[in-house]
Amino acid sequence: MAPTVLIIVALRLWPLVLGVNFSFTGDGARNGAAVGLLVLLLPVAVAIPGLLATSIYLRVPGHRVYRGVYFFPAVLSPVIVGAIFNLLLAYDGPLNTLLGGVGLGPVDWLGDPDVAIFAVVGVHVWATFGMALVVFLAGFAALDPSLLDAAKVDGASLPQTIWHVIIPGLSRTIQFVFVTTMIGMLTSMFGLLFVMTSGGPEASTYLPEYYIWVQQGQFNQPALASAASTALFLIMLVVGLAQIGVLRRAGRES
Amino acid sequence: MAGRRLTKWFVAVPMAALALATVYPLLFTANVAMKTRREYVLDRFSLSGALRWENIASAWTSVGMSRYFLNSAIVVTCSVALLLLFGSMAGFALARLRFRGSSVLFLGCLAALFIPFQVIMIPLTRVMADAGLVDTYPGLVLAYVAQFLPFTVFLMTSYYSTVPAEIVDAARIDGNTLYGVYWRIMLPLGRPALLSVGVLNALFCWNDVLISLLMMPSAENRTLMVGVTSLRGQYSDDIPVFASGVLIAAVPVLVVYLFLQRQIADGVTAGATKG
Numbered sequence: 001m002a003p004t005v006l007i008i009v010a011l012r013l014w015p016l017v018l019g020v021n022f023s024f025t026g027d028g029a030r031n032g033a034a035v036g037l038l039v040l041l042l043p044v045a046v047a048i049p050g051l052l053a054t055s056i057y058l059r060v061p062g063h064r065v066y067r068g069v070y071f072f073p074a075v076l077s078p079v080i081v082g083a084i085f086n087l088l089l090a091y092d093g094p095l096n097t098l099l100g101g102v103g104l105g106p107v108d109w110l111g112d113p114d115v116a117i118f119a120v121v122g123v124h125v126w127a128t129f130g131m132a133l134v135v136f137l138a139g140f141a142a143l144d145p146s147l148l149d150a151a152k153v154d155g156a157s158l159p160q161t162i163w164h165v166i167i168p169g170l171s172r173t174i175q176f177v178f179v180t181t182m183i184g185m186l187t188s189m190f191g192l193l194f195v196m197t198s199g200g201p202e203a204s205t206y207l208p209e210y211y212i213w214v215q216q217g218q219f220n221q222p223a224l225a226s227a228a229s230t231a232l233f234l235i236m237l238v239v240g241l242a243q244i245g246v247l248r249r250a251g252r253e254s
Numbered sequence: 255m256a257g258r259r260l261t262k263w264f265v266a267v268p269m270a271a272l273a274l275a276t277v278y279p280l281l282f283t284a285n286v287a288m289k290t291r292r293e294y295v296l297d298r299f300s301l302s303g304a305l306r307w308e309n310i311a312s313a314w315t316s317v318g319m320s321r322y323f324l325n326s327a328i329v330v331t332c333s334v335a336l337l338l339l340f341g342s343m344a345g346f347a348l349a350r351l352r353f354r355g356s357s358v359l360f361l362g363c364l365a366a367l368f369i370p371f372q373v374i375m376i377p378l379t380r381v382m383a384d385a386g387l388v389d390t391y392p393g394l395v396l397a398y399v400a401q402f403l404p405f406t407v408f409l410m411t412s413y414y415s416t417v418p419a420e421i422v423d424a425a426r427i428d429g430n431t432l433y434g435v436y437w438r439i440m441l442p443l444g445r446p447a448l449l450s451v452g453v454l455n456a457l458f459c460w461n462d463v464l465i466s467l468l469m470m471p472s473a474e475n476r477t478l479m480v481g482v483t484s485l486r487g488q489y490s491d492d493i494p495v496f497a498s499g500v501l502i503a504a505v506p507v508l509v510v511y512l513f514l515q516r517q518i519a520d521g522v523t524a525g526a527t528k529g
Contacts, residue, residue: 060262061262061266062270066269070272070273070276073276075461075511076507077479080461080503080504083482084500094282126276131522134522135523183370187371191461191463195483209372212372216379226376232370233370233373
């Protein structure tokens with residue numbers, strides 16, 4: 001089974017991701033791994049809020065405060081978030097000053113084509129993990145507390161409780177967060193890109209949405225832009241349905 | 255048991271660090287907005303020597319943030335009012351009245367919910383341009399209402415489905431017209447849902463940049479968020495004024511969040527638990 005999976009992933013799925021990615025970078029642009037990167041980041045972007053929500057649900061000290069604090073950036077406009085991080089990540093800005101203080105050379109966060117996409121996606125995750133967290137907490141509220149009590153009586157460890165009680169109990173919530181996080185990454189980063197990098201440097205931070213806007217707004221090519229937006233919609237539809245299918249099956253097996 | 259308590263404290267430390275990382279960027283910006291340019295150049299982190307409101311004032315007047323603020327306020331108020339009116343009417347009708355094609359209409363609303371804005375943004379711009387609505391308040395309001403109405407209708411329908419049908423029947427027997435039932439009974443009953451949906455829609459409209467960029471191309475019609483993006487080019491050398499502009503745009507959201515955090519979270523999660 002393992003070789004089959006490896007081959008399919010390496011030679012079928014990965015090229016698909018690359019192909020999708022090429023189609024969004026435009027000719028002459030760097031073949032930065034923008035869309036592929038997002039796909040790889042997705043599990044992390046779901047797991048972090050999931051773990052944080054678990055801790056809050058299990059009443060870590062200060063749990064009342066954390067929910068409100070973590071959720072806050074999610075209600076700020078991407079434009080405001082982007083503008084704030086423009087300040088923080090500027091070449092002569094505070095983050096580089098801080099790094100310089102401990103002897104690390106300045107990083108050109110938004111000017112280096114190899115770094116910029118990570119910086120922007122990092123800021124996006126910073127700004128939106130609270131949204132997923134709140135959804136997870138709503139899922140926890142619907143979870144049957146007697147299951148957790150039973151696990152406690154049986155002497156289950158924390159990882160065992162998470163694996164055998166919480167994850168199966170929240171499978172619908174996890175599905176929902178997976179799909180909405182992916183859609184968010186593909187379609188709600190326009191404000192950040194617009195403010196932070198304008199797609200640059202060297203087109204390394206073109207994400208689908210931004211590409212569509214540039215084709216329409218800058219180059220006045222509505223047909224090309226429409227084609228790209230239709231393609232984006234189909235990709236989202238297919239990936240979304242596939243994710244739900246995969247997670248369903250995984251849920252049934254466990 | 256002691257082990258578990260220890261684990262909790264072990265987890266609490268990184269969580270506190272993360273909480274700090276969540277609020278610090280905004281605090282940093284607020285501090286910078288109070289500094290002079292000289293202070294910022296000399297030391298990025300030190301607390302500002304005094305509360306200087308000049309930067310805020312200059313961002314408000316000379317940069318034109320006041321105009322952008324007014325544009326945003328007008329558009330958001332009108333959009334939210336229309337969204338709540340149309341959304342509650344449709345929600346009442348879809349949840350409590352049986353009429354021909356009602357289930358088809360509800361499915362249509364659900365389908366519209368899943369169309370991403372990017373797919374329709376170019377044709378929409380065309381339609382608006384043909385109708386002569388580009389660069390006008392009604393145009394942008396209409397675009398927002400169209401964008402957020404499916405979500406509003408969906409939430410109002412599911413809320414009104416929890417209202418007992420007997421209330422509607424009793425009101426009809428008492429001689430109320432259909433509009434009377436809506437106006438005197440359903441609208442007041444829907445208050446908690448209207449508040450939650452209203453706040454969420456206000457945030458969506460206030461925070462939007464893409465729709466407003468497409469619908470309001472001229473400089474004097476900019477909404478606040480588009481105004482903030484234009485600050486970057488104009489004031490890249492005067493960081494405190496730039497930070498002040500960002501602060502002006504962020505403070506209304508901060509105030510709303512402090513008072514209505516629960517309603518916002520309820521609105522966000524309603525789709526997750528019901529869908």
